[in-house]
Amino acid sequence: MSFLQVENIKKSFGKTEVLKNISFSLEKGEVLAIIGSSGSGKTTLLRCLNFLETPQEGRIIVNGNVLFDGNDESKRSESAIRKNRLHFGLVFQNFNLFPQYKVIENLTLAPTLKAKEQIRKNGSYKGLSSMKQANQLITEEAEMLLKKVGLYEKRDFYPCNLSGGQQQRVAIARALALEPDILCFDEPTSALDPELTGEVLNVIRGLKSSDSTMIVVTHEIGFAHDVADKIIFMDDGYIEEEGTPQQVIDNPNSERTKEFLARFNQFGD
Amino acid sequence: MEQFFNVTGELLVGFSQNCEIFALTLLMAIPLGLIISMGSMSKFMPLKAVVKTFVWIIRGTPLMLQLFVVFYIPSLVWGISFNRMTAAIIAFVINYAAYFSEIFRGGIESIPRGQYEAGQVLGMSKSQIFFKVVLMQVVKRITAPMSNEIITLVKDTSLARVIMVPEMLKAAERFTMQGLIWPLFYTGVFFLLFSGILTLLFGFIEKKLDYYKI
Numbered sequence A: 001m002s003f004l005q006v007e008n009i010k011k012s013f014g015k016t017e018v019l020k021n022i023s024f025s026l027e028k029g030e031v032l033a034i035i036g037s038s039g040s041g042k043t044t045l046l047r048c049l050n051f052l053e054t055p056q057e058g059r060i061i062v063n064g065n066v067l068f069d070g071n072d073e074s075k076r077s078e079s080a081i082r083k084n085r086l087h088f089g090l091v092f093q094n095f096n097l098f099p100q101y102k103v104i105e106n107l108t109l110a111p112t113l114k115a116k117e118q119i120r121k122n123g124s125y126k127g128l129s130s131m132k133q134a135n136q137l138i139t140e141e142a143e144m145l146l147k148k149v150g151l152y153e154k155r156d157f158y159p160c161n162l163s164g165g166q167q168q169r170v171a172i173a174r175a176l177a178l179e180p181d182i183l184c185f186d187e188p189t190s191a192l193d194p195e196l197t198g199e200v201l202n203v204i205r206g207l208k209s210s211d212s213t214m215i216v217v218t219h220e221i222g223f224a225h226d227v228a229d230k231i232i233f234m235d236d237g238y239i240e241e242e243g244t245p246q247q248v249i250d251n252p253n254s255e256r257t258k259e260f261l262a263r264f265n266q267f268g269d
Numbered sequence B: 001m002e003q004f005f006n007v008t009g010e011l012l013v014g015f016s017q018n019c020e021i022f023a024l025t026l027l028m029a030i031p032l033g034l035i036i037s038m039g040s041m042s043k044f045m046p047l048k049a050v051v052k053t054f055v056w057i058i059r060g061t062p063l064m065l066q067l068f069v070v071f072y073i074p075s076l077v078w079g080i081s082f083n084r085m086t087a088a089i090i091a092f093v094i095n096y097a098a099y100f101s102e103i104f105r106g107g108i109e110s111i112p113r114g115q116y117e118a119g120q121v122l123g124m125s126k127s128q129i130f131f132k133v134v135l136m137q138v139v140k141r142i143t144a145p146m147s148n149e150i151i152t153l154v155k156d157t158s159l160a161r162v163i164m165v166p167e168m169l170k171a172a173e174r175f176t177m178q179g180l181i182w183p184l185f186y187t188g189v190f191f192l193l194f195s196g197i198l199t200l201l202f203g204f205i206e207k208k209l210d211y212y213k214i
């Protein structure tokens, strides 16, 4: 069984079917790039994986654990969702950093709250029994992540004083602070000025070499080709084509994939 | 000169009533306003409808009329009567809570959905998201409209005279009846001083919250 198994996900909003039958799998350490035109359901798919939307049908299985099953009501409770969603992380198109917190606090806020709860419930967080020790560990880990995304010197800045590219790198570090099994990116560079996309894409490249499992929705076809182990082309709520970058991008079978890629090549990629 | 001190003393006694109404109204209308704003954002439609109607009635009728209603209606209908000050405070609290609730609702609804979703995907609970992420941003957004309302409240307290609360304007009117006009205008000084202090205070709070932008 694969590390991530997504089986027959269906999602409608009222009468609009947005995800019609999505199944795919991903191995640990692999990078999946999802491409497709706007409105094809890419964001909705990532939101389903992160439990921001609840699919009507289907199953999501990570590492053998069934996190979601459309036929199992108990998987839909608030507390089950809160526990299960931490297998996934999500980096938003427009960052959504917390403006009133410093960069470092953006990273430490959620882990600190988690540590508090765990110490209260089970007496320990990562083997530490006091909040003081936990805070120290959380801060150290956050600082390491800031170094990883190259922003340690912005540790005490507020988000409003960072460029878009820097904000997105902070958002990536913030998601990593919770150590998700699978990190999802929803068009992480499309809210950025063109000259700032490179720094963000480089951070994602860096994560690949440290063996993170990732799902990246992107319009950067060249980047997807370089970084992804696997590409999915989505069209109108279906997976139209999937395979290696060589198969899907260099030698697409489907007419729709060819059409979509032709539109990108026009701009002289 | 002696007359001046005499008048000032009398007016200050009246002004203490204005201050009492002001302080008690603030103290109670803010939490009540928060509760009303929750009701007006409720997904339970009947509750939402009731709360919205309530807010409409309170905001759609003069505060002066509401003072009369609270003071006279209970005694006419049930034979119970509040003392004047209590009636005034009840009317003020209800009136201001309705206005505050709309400010709170506006502030809460202006926080982008992405802030809630970012908290959710980081595994935070609903109350953690509200208290740790949303609340401070709401406070920042509502400081300006709240300071407006609160400064209006300072001046509105003088309306309590319509149900014979011996507040400052009432005291000044007594002098007028004795043929002394200037104390009436002199009351303006007290209101100006009070609202001036509040303006400085709110300016200070806004500066304090200026360290980040939303």
Ligand SMILES: Nc1ncnc2c1ncn2[C@@H]1O[C@H](COP(=O)(O)OP(=O)(O)O)[C@@H](O)[C@H]1O
Residues within 6 Å of the ligand: A013, A016, A018, A036, A037, A038, A039, A040, A041, A042, A043, A044, A045
């Ligand atoms: N909350 C929603 N309510 C209704 N329709 C929605 C909602 N979210 C997305 N949709 C619709 O679902 C379709 C797919 O949207 P989306 O997943 O954002 O596509 P993509 O990310 O590929 O551009 C669109 O037609 C969009 O209008």
Ligand SMILES: [Mg+2]
Residues within 6 Å of the ligand: A042, A043, A044, A186, A187
């Ligand atoms: Mg999208």
